[in-house]
Amino acid sequence: GQTEEASKQSKSTGLAKDEYRNEAFKDLFPLHYESYMKNKKEEDTKYNGSVKRSKFEHDKEPYLPILFNGFGFATEYNEDRGHVYAAEDVRNIKRITDKSVGSCLTCKSTAVPKLIEEMGDDYWGANFNQVVWPKAEAMGHSPIGCSDCHDPQTMDLRITRPSFIEAMKTRGVDVTKATKNEMRSYVCAQCHVEYYFEPSKSKVTFPWAKGFKPEEMYAYYEEIGKQQGFEKDWIHNVSGTPMLKAQHPEFETWIEGPHGKAGVSCSDCHMPYERVNGKKKITSHYWTSPLKTIEQSCLTCHADKSEQWIKTRVDEIQTTHMEMLHKAEEVSVFAHYYVNKMITAKVDEVKIKAAQEHIRKGQWYWDIVAAENSAGFHNPQGTMATLSKSIEESNQAILIATEELMKKGIDVDKLKKEIEERMKAVYNEADPFKKKDHAITDSFPGQTPPPPAKK
Amino acid sequence: GQTEEASKQSKSTGLAKDEYRNEAFKDLFPLHYESYMKNKKEEDTKYNGSVKRSKFEHDKEPYLPILFNGFGFATEYNEDRGHVYAAEDVRNIKRITDKSVGSCLTCKSTAVPKLIEEMGDDYWGANFNQVVWPKAEAMGHSPIGCSDCHDPQTMDLRITRPSFIEAMKTRGVDVTKATKNEMRSYVCAQCHVEYYFEPSKSKVTFPWAKGFKPEEMYAYYEEIGKQQGFEKDWIHNVSGTPMLKAQHPEFETWIEGPHGKAGVSCSDCHMPYERVNGKKKITSHYWTSPLKTIEQSCLTCHADKSEQWIKTRVDEIQTTHMEMLHKAEEVSVFAHYYVNKMITAKVDEVKIKAAQEHIRKGQWYWDIVAAENSAGFHNPQGTMATLSKSIEESNQAILIATEELMKKGIDVDKLKKEIEERMKAVYNEADPFKKKDHAITDSFPGQTPPPPAKK
Amino acid sequence: MWKKLFSLDKKVLVVVFLFVGIVGTVATAETLSYTDSPEFCSNCHIMNEAHDSFAASTHANVACNDCHLPHDSAVNKLVFKAKAGMTHVYFNTLGSEKIPKVLHATTASKDVINKNCISCHEATIQNVSHDAKENCFDCHRDVPHGKATFKTKEFYEPLPSRTLLNRKGGF
Numbered sequence A, B: 001g002q003t004e005e006a007s008k009q010s011k012s013t014g015l016a017k018d019e020y021r022n023e024a025f026k027d028l029f030p031l032h033y034e035s036y037m038k039n040k041k042e043e044d045t046k047y048n049g050s051v052k053r054s055k056f057e058h059d060k061e062p063y064l065p066i067l068f069n070g071f072g073f074a075t076e077y078n079e080d081r082g083h084v085y086a087a088e089d090v091r092n093i094k095r096i097t098d099k100s101v102g103s104c105l106t107c108k109s110t111a112v113p114k115l116i117e118e119m120g121d122d123y124w125g126a127n128f129n130q131v132v133w134p135k136a137e138a139m140g141h142s143p144i145g146c147s148d149c150h151d152p153q154t155m156d157l158r159i160t161r162p163s164f165i166e167a168m169k170t171r172g173v174d175v176t177k178a179t180k181n182e183m184r185s186y187v188c189a190q191c192h193v194e195y196y197f198e199p200s201k202s203k204v205t206f207p208w209a210k211g212f213k214p215e216e217m218y219a220y221y222e223e224i225g226k227q228q229g230f231e232k233d234w235i236h237n238v239s240g241t242p243m244l245k246a247q248h249p250e251f252e253t254w255i256e257g258p259h260g261k262a263g264v265s266c267s268d269c270h271m272p273y274e275r276v277n278g279k280k281k282i283t284s285h286y287w288t289s290p291l292k293t294i295e296q297s298c299l300t301c302h303a304d305k306s307e308q309w310i311k312t313r314v315d316e317i318q319t320t321h322m323e324m325l326h327k328a329e330e331v332s333v334f335a336h337y338y339v340n341k342m343i344t345a346k347v348d349e350v351k352i353k354a355a356q357e358h359i360r361k362g363q364w365y366w367d368i369v370a371a372e373n374s375a376g377f378h379n380p381q382g383t384m385a386t387l388s389k390s391i392e393e394s395n396q397a398i399l400i401a402t403e404e405l406m407k408k409g410i411d412v413d414k415l416k417k418e419i420e421e422r423m424k425a426v427y428n429e430a431d432p433f434k435k436k437d438h439a440i441t442d443s444f445p446g447q448t449p450p451p452p453a454k455k
Numbered sequence C: 001m002w003k004k005l006f007s008l009d010k011k012v013l014v015v016v017f018l019f020v021g022i023v024g025t026v027a028t029a030e031t032l033s034y035t036d037s038p039e040f041c042s043n044c045h046i047m048n049e050a051h052d053s054f055a056a057s058t059h060a061n062v063a064c065n066d067c068h069l070p071h072d073s074a075v076n077k078l079v080f081k082a083k084a085g086m087t088h089v090y091f092n093t094l095g096s097e098k099i100p101k102v103l104h105a106t107t108a109s110k111d112v113i114n115k116n117c118i119s120c121h122e123a124t125i126q127n128v129s130h131d132a133k134e135n136c137f138d139c140h141r142d143v144p145h146g147k148a149t150f151k152t153k154e155f156y157e158p159l160p161s162r163t164l165l166n167r168k169g170g171f
């Protein structure tokens, strides 16, 4: 009846409209809170999982300390884990330096919307260690929590990060018109996406104006990024190349893949309905590998399949994927060292630049795949196509280098052996923090430019 | 009752048990015969279809005349079309020479099982033009017809080509135990598979003992094939490489892909139930692109999708696929010419052999994908992975060549220009039969060895 | 007209008269219940796949029309039934050329079905509305017709000899 409708309309949690502490939701939604707390569990799957392990371990991507040399990602880079750890992990990671900006907190804390409200565009570029983190801590923020996705009074799903809203506008999408099904992915796409810091304000920005595919994002950086003055994330210490770093493009990968195209949302797999507490049913708030919950995550739709079938099938897809990712990374390693040798052999600058162009592109193409967290599952064909392009680009770099090095009479067989030695040294080093140091030797001097003189 | 059951058991078409003429089935199964006759229709889809057009046309694979140079496939190779044309097409194709063997008829005529019965193992190696074709014609054979898949008396599905039965044995599968669902693919797998002529008897043989994947079939040829004395299909006229030719591995590709793994049979898509003659439902016997019958072929299972959605989705998959196939073919073209230059520059034999190994592998990997007839649809991820491997192998050949050519002081920039000229000449030649001739010039002399002296 | 009717399958004729009976006279409880049953629906050969897949499903013990007819009021049920029934009969007799190549539930059908899922499973969806998608069966794709492959048990067994021969005139 009408009064029932009216009471529905005015129904509210009774929380403040800018509540951001998870604990405030605990008594109102005990089942959800409990489900959320499951994110503390650390448990691995074959290619992913939630144990805080270095990405440099032998069963992951052992050559990353070479491939990211000169950048923070060569120092420390770990397997991601539960949402509850986000604040702790960003605080402790060695990638955070005294120069890090507020933007780094954007996807890690429930304090962010309020900080943006208070500080305006100054939030993004403010110092992380000195300004932003202390403020968030003083506020008693939570790591990724209820208020990031829900309106605290109505519990409606909502978008709290402006970067996503603006980026979707560049794609012609008004997120305020989103359907329920779309919101079940959009809330994730606030964070699980490729980004860069737009240089004027260090603002978190998503490079989507030309599309979601790796080629389209690359074209964005070459045109729009460069126009804005964003040339690179860092200069590679082995090849001296101005590089792009790719980050967790789960949304972009999924949207071009079989499930995204079919309208299956992130939440369908990562937040399936589950029966808790005897018999009450809720939307799971334990965001982790769906391989831990195949029955609920997959078999509802794939009811004709068994749990074992799903396991095997995903494993086949991921194994095919990882084999080729490792290949692409290996070719990329060689490319970097070949160009290092071009530099020390004082080869024609134009040729070095040409080879570096291929390196930049080649690495972008494997990194946008490696940084994605599903080991290919979110788009098996698309990620594989991207890896092909990577292999071709890196080989182009090697080819140009070979031509020039041969002209200078360099012994490329010796070069190859030396590269293999570097790879072995990095592989065999037990301490993940020291791995990157083995990438550089006398025969391969570092190419990081000296820091600019202090103003 | 019992008598009804008994009469069912003894029920028969009344045809001879070795009937092989399609026309004999016409009056008994008019609806099926009529459906079969639809195979005469010639109608194209974006990447496939049934119009007899040269595969060398610009929208298909324009560089095949270079890539197959020295082999019949560079002379004439057409888009495949309806089963009713099989006999006519094998008779007219310029790949058939006076030396061709009976084995070439194996997948084209209903006379084959009878010929094998009569001639025993002599069938395979018997001369095609002189012996086998005249016999089949005298028998009044039909092109691929009812008896190839059905027992003429019981109409049970059956396997009539011994090569398939034997090859499945090497995979541990007894085809006499096949389920209904399996038979709906096995009847196709008698023909739509990779094969070679086992050298002792020229017998049609499927290289599956190590598995269905391209790498596994390659390993078969390297080990078992070579042990049998089967080293190559031909010597490449540009690079002098002993090559393997891949053929229509629809079955092998499908079985490793999403539909094969899910138990969706060839017939589900290519022989959907259709309503004929007002309302009777039969299994369609019009084998063609399912994109012409999306409603029946796809929407039975994908009921939540629209015809337009399916069209777009398949197009996305195929377009991604074809882009990378063309890339892999282009790199392969360059590899062949680089090695041609190694030969004329009299580079160290060992290096030439090493480069040729990569060429052979690189071409195998794109050819096993190009020879497959679904433009990637039957296994989107798997075919893409195979193309990556192809690109990497061909690049390895180019790299070895570059090192050696540079040592000899060859101008590789000029070489690249010359290669591009050859590609253009082949592309621009209007007559498909003459395209292959433009691959060879004074700077790139042919490498086909002279024919052995007559005995 | 009569000639055309008599050229039809006997079962279809029975059905035609049944529907005429329902629409034209007061329905007895028995006819109503029979016309709700799986046996009745599968009288039409074009309903075979729907029936076979259903029969092997978790919902084999409910009637077709527990899902396919509205249950909010007896009148609604009868009207929908007559309307749907007459379309089916029409297609199977006079309008056979227009029978769709593949059957799909109409939008009206889907709404009805969805309401029925909800009414049986009210308890399940109490805490969570399960309304993330338009229809329950957007997630529960295989309930009850096994959409993912649309294959029944017999596909996974060797086909008895002469089965195809017995279908020579179509099915």
Ligand SMILES: [Ca+2]
Residues within 6 Å of the ligand: A048, A049, A050, A051, A079, A080, A081
């Ligand atoms: Ca993880």
Ligand SMILES: [Ca+2]
Residues within 6 Å of the ligand: B048, B049, B050, B051, B079, B080, B081
């Ligand atoms: Ca064709």
